[in-house]
Amino acid sequence: MMQHDSVLLNFAKNLVREVGERIFSESEKRFILSDSIEKGMLTTGDLKSHEMIYERIKERFPDHTFFSEEGERKQILHHTWICDPICGTYNYIRGIPYFAIGLSYLLDGRIRFSIVYNPVSRELFHAVKGEGSYLNDLKIRVSSVSKLSEGLVGFNVNFYSSFDQERGKNLFSLLCPPIVARLRLNESANLDLAYVACGRYDAYLHPSDKTWDKTAGKLLVEEAGGKVFDFSKEDRFTLLGNGVIATNGELMAPLKVAVSEIL
Helix, strand or coil, X not given: CCHHHHHHHHHHHHHHHHHHHHHHHCHHHCCEEEEECCCEEEEHHHHHHHHHHHHHHXXXXXXXXXXXXXXXXXXXXXXXXXXXXXXXXXXXHHCCCCCEEEXXXXXXXXXXXXXXXXXXXXXXXXXXXCCXXXXXXXXXXXXXXXXXXXXXXXXXXCCCCHHHHHHHHHHHHHHCCCCCCEEECCXXXXXXXXXXXXXXXXXXXXXXXXXHHHHHHHHHHHHCCCEEECCCCCCCCCCCCCCEEEECCCCHHXXXXXXXXXX
């Protein structure tokens, strides 16, 4: 790893741990501020996490751009941080221990490293471009499951618009067992992607995940040996595109066939 990236990564790891401890310890202050189609549920915890991460990054690196779900979404420039302050807000507000902070650093539009941190379990996933994916600094790999019928697939149902709700119902029906072995609906996209990276899940998909929902988890899956594409027929991933399909690699083709009428 380049020295510059190493300094940034250590800074980012310490930052998400500090923020995670703060928002998790303030469980009695999980107030809902708004709920919208565009941004979903917003809580005091989301804002606190966003503000802490933004302020620390701007204090240390004033020339860096900050791209967050809860803040101003600027262009992706030379140095850019993409952040989901709390990925899995509904779980957070209900006290369900399945949510995470997602943070990625990009240089000239390319992801250099990513972090997904669950402050409840204290599991910190990170990936460095070209150097692999790790869970608490131990290297991880995707699963070796090769049959969709034996696969455990993560999926979300946090749809707001009537179009997405209908599409979600259809997608759910296309994947119900015995098409796959099990479906898991835990609703924290970056953490679901981290679970694909370490082999707990074999695949994850959602037709309308946004940039902040998937960027951190995307690098984790790829560096662990998996594949990540937009939720479309093209075999590509775009930072600003909607939706994601991520698999251990073996299941990408059969999973796309299974949901082809919705793609």
